[in-house]
Amino acid sequence: MAIFLGFLISLAITLTGVGGGILTAPLLILFMGVPPIEAVTVALLFAAAIKLLIAPAYLRAGRVDFRVLGKLLAGGIPGVLLGSLAIERLGAAPRSGVLPAVLGLSIAAAAAVNLQRMWRGGPPEAARRDRSRLLIPLAVGIGAEVGFSSAGAGAIGTLALLYFTKLEPAQVVATDICFGLAVSMVGGGLHWSFAHQVPPVLWPLLAGGIVGAMAGVFLSSIVPSRPLRALLCLWLMVVGFELCWKSFAS
Secondary structure (H helix, E strand, C coil): HHHHHHHHHHHHHHHHHHCHHHHHHHHHHHHHHHCHHHHHHHHHHHHHHHHHHHCCCHHCCCCCHHHHHHHHHHHHHHHHHHHHHHHHHHHCCCCCCCHHHHHHHHHHHHHHHHHHHHCCCCCCCHHHHCCCHHEEEEEHHHHHHHHHHHHCCHHHHHHHHHHCCCCCHHHHHHHHHHHHHHHHHHHHHHHHHHHHHCCCHHHHHHHHHHHHHHHHHHHHHCCCCCHHHHHHHHHHHHHHHHHHHHHHHC
16 A cells, blocks of 8 residues: 555656645555654655655756755754654644644645645746845744645745745756755654654655656656646645544544
């Protein structure tokens, strides 16, 4: 089952651009019964592994803006530390139903941000100004969301770069992927240290993910990504609210 999920998640990432963090945790919780904090750990490590394969190509192409990336990391690294510590504390709390509820709301919100970005598109070129000084406080919130739910670096990070910098779309994607790689690695390492071991489900997930990525590269020139992405985001909103419902019903 984990191999099949890894294949589907990686295929979706390749075809739609929706991040592995937002997909992996809810699928593991709902379809495999993985505890929420362990699901977030796996999602972070899985996202880091996938982005580690992608990032070198963007670096070689010179598309990463290191000035903007530095500002994102200045806020994102402390943020992911805070988010990771918060989920660790909640995971140990007596009322464990709180964690899947907050996780579900976070996932639904990140999916809604993706839909909003698709609906409105980027800001008009005339309205784009360099307000990158605001990225540090914004990145604290993005990092906290990544550390807490594994979602946010792709959806919210890209939106922030589009509205607060004058980067070209290719630079936005490349810079955000490197930012997502860094916060996923830090968050995944922290979660790993909390659990003192790698959750076993990660390895079959990665095995399926490699095959899914190769299939996605082949299909990307055939299948239109925009309708798939919209349907995927709508489905993720349903999944997020389903997590909330299950937490309150239990």
